[in-house]
Amino acid sequence: MVQRFRESITHRPPFTSGTIAAQPDELILFFGKGNKSERLDYATAGPEELDALSRACDRASFGLNGENVHDESYRKAGKLDSAFFSTSFVPERNKLASIVGGSLLEGDKATRPLHFELYKLNVYGEGSFFKPHQDTPRGGDMFASLVVVFPAAHEGGALVLRHGGEEWTFDAAQALDKESTPSVAYIAFFSDVEHEVLPVTKGHRVTLTYNIYYADDGNSKVPNPPTFVDPHARSSYGGTLKNRLAELIKCPDFLPEGGNLGFGLRHVYPVVSFPSNPLSASLDNIRLKGTDRLLDQVCTALGLETQLYFLYREDDDRASDAVAASGFHVDLGCNEVIMSEDVPYAQTILGGEYESFSEAMGGTRIYDPENDRPLDDVINWVTVPNSWTRTETALAYYGNEPGLSWVYADVCLVATVPEAGDR
Numbered sequence: 251m252v253q254r255f256r257e258s259i260t261h262r263p264p265f266t267s268g269t270i271a272a273q274p275d276e277l278i279l280f281f282g283k284g285n286k287s288e289r290l291d292y293a294t295a296g297p298e299e300l301d302a303l304s305r306a307c308d309r310a311s312f313g314l315n316g317e318n319v320h321d322e323s324y325r326k327a328g329k330l331d332s333a334f335f336s337t338s339f340v341p342e343r344n345k346l347a348s349i350v351g352g353s354l355l356e357g358d359k360a361t362r363p364l365h366f367e368l369y370k371l372n373v374y375g376e377g378s379f380f381k382p383h384q385d386t387p388r389g390g391d392m393f394a395s396l397v398v399v400f401p402a403a404h405e406g407g408a409l410v411l412r413h414g415g416e417e418w419t420f421d422a423a424q425a426l427d428k429e430s431t432p433s434v435a436y437i438a439f440f441s442d443v444e445h446e447v448l449p450v451t452k453g454h455r456v457t458l459t460y461n462i463y464y465a466d467d468g469n470s471k472v473p474n475p476p477t478f479v480d481p482h483a484r485s486s487y488g489g490t491l492k493n494r495l496a497e498l499i500k501c502p503d504f505l506p507e508g509g510n511l512g513f514g515l516r517h518v519y520p521v522v523s524f525p526s527n528p529l530s531a532s533l534d535n536i537r538l539k540g541t542d543r544l545l546d547q548v549c550t551a552l553g554l555e556t557q558l559y560f561l562y563r564e565d566d567d568r569a570s571d572a573v574a575a576s577g578f579h580v581d582l583g584c585n586e587v588i589m590s591e592d593v594p595y596a597q598t599i600l601g602g603e604y605e606s607f608s609e610a611m612g613g614t615r616i617y618d619p620e621n622d623r624p625l626d627d628v629i630n631w632v633t634v635p636n637s638w639t640r641t642e643t644a645l646a647y648y649g650n651e652p653g654l655s656w657v658y659a660d661v662c663l664v665a666t667v668p669e670a671g672d673r
């Protein structure tokens with residue numbers, strides 16, 4: 251059951267979808283092939299204006315064995331290349347780019363800047379569809395596609411996604427119908443996801459498609475990406491997470507006396523250290539996002555208290571050297587210790603005697619600053635802690651030579667499970 255819960259955290263659907271509010275100017279479209287262009291406002295456009303847009307389109311082709319082919323038994327839709335229309339809807343300028351980046355990507359990938367390349371405008375009139383296919387990558391760093399569906403009245407045209415034996419459906423028409431303010435629907439999916447547009451049964455389904463690329467070499471970092479949980483995740487993925495955790499803690503054999511569950515965070519966060527006191531770092535600035543935020547909410551909703559901790563590892567050579575050299579000798583009785591930020595750093599390092607630790611005494615424990623020793627119960631890691639959010643702390647030590655060493659701490663989340671009778 252722990253395995254099932256763990257999988258519900260790490261196994262995410264390969265797409266993100268939903269609706270977002272659109273500004274009035276984002277719903278204006280200019281299009282045309284000659285010298286004069288036509289103007290269309292999705293907020294007010296009726297069937298005639300949408301028909302005019304449809305007539306301005308070419309027949310959409312698709313890639314088959316490296317060639318563009320027209321085959322209306324495979325794809326029936328109209329298209330305009332980006333040279334023939336103009337829109338002020340720009341994902342990087344509204345919240346969509348960060349929504350897509352923040353919910354599709356995790357870990358250090360989520361901090362990489364993305365480029366959204368406007369690809370085509372498509373009009374799917376009545377009877378239009380696009381049979382199952384994968385999108386042709388247009389360059390090495392393209393990893394996903396984005397479809398934005400504008401609020402033109404239509405029915406049908408749901409997008410069906412298939413990946414790893416699973417299937418999902420996103421009906422943009424239905425999603426837009428539920429909105430009372432002007433909005434667009436969006437869906438972004440990884441390039442290896444097969445997808446299909448079901449036939450439009452009424453009206454006009456007008457979309458913009460974008461190719462999504464990494465816009466860097468993989469080494470640069472955007473320091474503080476926005477906090478976000480996408481609505482799809484909250485409902486379906488969040489629901490699974492909650493059910494699996496509920497099922498786990500309902501079982502009386504699971505941590506009967508209570509205990510701690512530990513989670514590695516799946517996003518990168520900024521950790522601030524204060525220049526006036528290099529031995530302090532703060533968890534205050536961390537606002538959890540994406541999966542991490544969802545997990546925190548799910549734990550809290552099920553009556554588990556949560557807290558962020560710094561995790562110090564014994565297998566960090568430099569830390570052990572520094573500790574050994576600092577002359578403290580308190581046996582921690584475990585090989586990893588985690589502590590909240592209000593533990594002064596000097597105490598942290600009290601865990602000397604690293605060498606005497608045996609595997610049998612192993613495990614991660616929470617440091618108790620009042621008694622200057624770790625608490626008895628260990629952390630049961632549900633997901634492996636990682637080094638995506640890491641602090642470096644300088645530690646001066648005095649041995650036969652004075653020196654300076656760095657100690658690393660990784661941020662993780664711990665949820666406390668009450669004893670079986672109390673949950």
Ligand SMILES: O=C(O)CCC(=O)C(=O)O
Pocket residue numbers: 372380385397409445446447457459
């Ligand atoms: O319109 C859609 O939802 C998907 C379109 C598509 O798959 C494509 O243009 O490659």
Ligand SMILES: [Fe+2]
Pocket residue numbers: 383384385445
């Ligand atoms: Fe496609």
